[in-house]
Amino acid sequence: MKNKSLVSIDDLSTDEILKILDLAEEFEHDPVRKLLEGKVIATLFFEPSTRTRLSFESAVNRLGGKIVGFADASYSSVSKGETLKDTILTVNNYCDLIVMRHPIEGSARYASEIASVPVINAGDGANQHPTQTMLDLFSIRKTQGTLDNLNIFMVGDLKYGRTVHSLVMAMSRWNTTFNFIAPEELKMPDEFKLYLENLGLKYYEHNDFTEIISKADIIYMTRVQKERFSDPMEYEKVKNVYVLKNSMLKDTKQNMRVLHPLPRVNEIHIDVDNNPKAYYFEQALNGVYTRQAILCSLLGIKQP
Ligand code: CP
Numbered sequence: 001m002k003n004k005s006l007v008s009i010d011d012l013s014t015d016e017i018l019k020i021l022d023l024a025e026e027f028e029h030d031p032v033r034k035l036l037e038g039k040v041i042a043t044l045f046f047e048p049s050t051r052t053r054l055s056f057e058s059a060v061n062r063l064g065g066k067i068v069g070f071a072d073a074s075y076s077s078v079s080k081g082e083t084l085k086d087t088i089l090t091v092n093n094y095c096d097l098i099v100m101r102h103p104i105e106g107s108a109r110y111a112s113e114i115a116s117v118p119v120i121n122a123g124d125g126a127n128q129h130p131t132q133t134m135l136d137l138f139s140i141r142k143t144q145g146t147l148d149n150l151n152i153f154m155v156g157d158l159k160y161g162r163t164v165h166s167l168v169m170a171m172s173r174w175n176t177t178f179n180f181i182a183p184e185e186l187k188m189p190d191e192f193k194l195y196l197e198n199l200g201l202k203y204y205e206h207n208d209f210t211e212i213i214s215k216a217d218i219i220y221m222t223r224v225q226k227e228r229f230s231d232p233m234e235y236e237k238v239k240n241v242y243v244l245k246n247s248m249l250k251d252t253k254q255n256m257r258v259l260h261p262l263p264r265v266n267e268i269h270i271d272v273d274n275n276p277k278a279y280y281f282e283q284a285l286n287g288v289y290t291r292q293a294i295l296c297s298l299l300g301i302k303q304p
Contacts (some may be wrong), residue, residue: 002300005112005119005237009130009166014173016297017137023139023293024286027301031289035064035301040244042089042095043069045122046102047096051124051262052131055287056295063292068094074257085114090118097299118302126160126228132261139283140171140218143257147174149217155181155242156222156267158188160226163261164222167197178203179212185234186224209242214251219244221260221267239266246271259283277304 001017012020041060045053049071056066070076076086084107086267092115098208101122102109102238108121108128121127139145152171154164158180168178169192178196180188180203187205196203206212213219221244229235243266244258258277264280272278297299 001297003099003118004298005108005115005121006130006294006298007108007112007119007121008128009133009170011130017134017173018172020134020290020293021138021141023296023303024131026136027285027289030131031292034064035296036060036063036299037096039065039299040095040293041065041067041069041099042091043067043071043122043137044073044076044100044102045069045071046073046092046100046107047123048072049101049122049172051284051287052101055284056122056131056287059291059295062288063295065295069099070213084111084185088115088119094195097295111183120294126165127163128166129162129261130165130166130238131291131294133170133286134167134294136163136167136220136259136304137170138233138260138286139257139259139279142286143254143279144217147171149175149177149226150217151177153181153213153216153219154188154222155180155209155219155244157186157228157238157251158182159186159223160225160228164188164220166190166201167220168289169195172196172199172201176201178208179209179216180204180211181206181242183207183238185238199248206269208292210248213248214253218260219252219256221258221264223260223263223265223267242267243269244272245269246275247279249275252277255296 088111097118099120105125105127108124112119224239260280
């Protein structure tokens with residue numbers, strides 16, 4: 001895995017994914033170690049972020065590395081007209097690895113092709129978010145005790161949601177049954193349904209999930225992403241179509257867990273937060289351990 005970029009979840013074999021999850025478990029038990037001493041990680045965020053950027057930075061700090069970068073491209077020379085290519089060719093002189101979030105699909109792949117250091121895609125438009133998927137897999141395995149044969153409900157913005165796109169590709173390796181719940185305008189794109197069909201996997205599409213909620217092992221809620229709509233009226237039509245409320249969870253499986261990549265707007269009512277089945281803030285914490293494991297794996301740093 002050394003010196004490899006992580007742009008799509010399919011850049012990792014199943015064996016590599018499982019090794020990273022096992023390593024993340026070790027970091028969960030012992031997160032403060034000086035494994036990145038002398039390493040510099042660049043975090044280039046061309047789009048806003050709380051969890052991804054800060055959990056990467058927390059991961060690096062806890063491992064004794066240093067961070068350079070920007071949280072807002074308007075403070076970089078991009079605001080003077082510098083191209084992405086020139087930015088990457090410059091920044092890769094200053095660091096050992098680049099973490100990049102960018103609004104344009106394919107930008108992370110492009111950056112990985114010109115950079116001399118590994119590039120981690122921290123989200124490229126509506127395309128992929130592979131490190132989110134790694135922490136989602138970690139959270140699913142931790143709460144369910146397995147990744148095999150689970151029934152996953154994905155709810156909300158399945159069209160523009162990069163987290164669900166990456167997660168579908170990842171979970172397809174473990175004989176998952178997928179239930180996609182979205183309004184007509186935000187359905188799972190055909191390319192991901194075709195991906196599952198080619199693997200012979202089952203998926204079902206619904207407009208509502210109240211009648212079938214008792215079958216879920218994981219309910220993966222997502223935000224309708226206002227920033228991806230060109231017409232504000234289209235966003236207004238769909239923004240509150242699904243709101244998960246505590247009362248809806250009463251007939252769900254004992255071990256079912258509610259996940260959400262966050263940020264949330266209205267799609268999970270705050271009355272769910274104190275339900276033991278709500279797992280989204282622990283899920284965000286798992287981002288630190290999985291990102292520690294990803295950084296060490298891509299930099300070829302072995303455990304002492
Ligand atoms: N889940 C996620 O990507 O959150 P942020 O946008 O806050 O990084």
